[in-house]
Amino acid sequence: ELKVEQNPLFLSMQEGKNYTIYCNYSTTSDRLYWYRQDPGKSLESLFVLLSNGAVKQEGRLMASLDTKARLSTLHITAAVHDLSATYFCAHGGNDMRFGAGTRLTVKP
Amino acid sequence: DTEVTQTPKHLVMGMTNKKSLKCEQHMGHRAMYWYKQKAKKPPELMFVYSYEKLSINESVPSRFSPECPNSSLLNLHLHALQPEDSALYLCASSQDFSGQGIHGYTFGSGTRLTVV
Numbered sequence: 001e002l003k004v005e006q007n008p009l010f011l012s013m014q015e016g017k018n019y020t021i022y023c024n025y026s027t028t029s030d031r032l033y034w035y036r037q038d039p040g041k042s043l044e045s046l047f048v049l050l051s052n053g054a055v056k057q058e059g060r061l062m063a064s065l066d067t068k069a070r071l072s073t074l075h076i077t078a079a080v081h082d083l084s085a086t087y088f089c090a091h092g093g094n095d096m097r098f099g100a101g102t103r104l105t106v107k108p
Numbered sequence: 109d110t111e112v113t114q115t116p117k118h119l120v121m122g123m124t125n126k127k128s129l130k131c132e133q134h135m136g137h138r139a140m141y142w143y144k145q146k147a148k149k150p151p152e153l154m155f156v157y158s159y160e161k162l163s164i165n166e167s168v169p170s171r172f173s174p175e176c177p178n179s180s181l182l183n184l185h186l187h188a189l190q191p192e193d194s195a196l197y198l199c200a201s202s203q204d205f206s207g208q209g210i211h212g213y214t215f216g217s218g219t220r221l222t223v224v
Contacts, residue, residue: 033212041217042198043151048212088150094139095164096213098150 002027004091006099013079013106021074021102023089032072033090034063037101043088047074079106110135114199114216122224123189129219131182131199140182141213142174143198151198157182189223196220 003026013019025032034046047056049065049072056063060083062075072089084106089099112133121127131140139158143151156164157176165174171193173185182199199216 031212035215043215045212045214094156094158095153096141097153101150 002029002092002095002097004089004097004099006089006102008102009100011102011104013076013104015080015106015108016078018078019076021076021087021089021104023072023074023091023099025070025072025089025091027091029091029093031091031093032065033096034061034072034074035088035090035098037086037088039086046087076104079104081106081108110214112199112201112214112216114197114219116219117217118220118222120222120224121186121189123191125189126185126187128186129184129197129199129221131184131216132180133201133214134180135201135214136179137201137203137214138179139202140176141200141202142182142184143200145196145198145218147195155184186221189221191223194222 005024007022011019032049035043036046037043046061047063049063052067054065060077065072074087076083084104086101086103088101090096112131115130119127141156142154144154145151153166154168155174160176160179171188175183175185196218198218200213202213
């Protein structure tokens, strides 16, 4: 059974600080996604990681994939308030499943 | 067109009502999905259609009935729902059955359903 475990579930950061969100998955399918969701809104695709060692960056967010460890990370650099949202990792091919989500709050 | 369009955006229905949610995409995607999201929870997969055929049903109660009339349209027919079915219903599409492509899945804005 496909399982996706994400941590931490809650993250309160100071502006300007760095932090990493972790996502572990259980199956050999190596397709990993990161999404952002603002309150009351739909899901915004951030990154699609398709192979071992894949690293993608967009602004202050960088995602990586280690298929041997079945681990993906989302690194936040120099956080700003606008990054406050819930971040989900998701895994799978034809049956994408989501982690529990990390609710990120960036404080001044 | 790079969007998935869902209608209506909001829906309030009684437990004896019949209603339908609609999802449309014109990106040529051949796989379409329904997800259900309760407040402060992750989206949960309900149904997957590939090339207009139902390929995955995640043991969803029969009061939810999906339909894919053509490659651009996906409907979710609702009948005799319960208050606990109140949630955000999200439709998504992807290039093909395996979610290939650099953009992965594209999600619609969702239908917020309230069952009274």
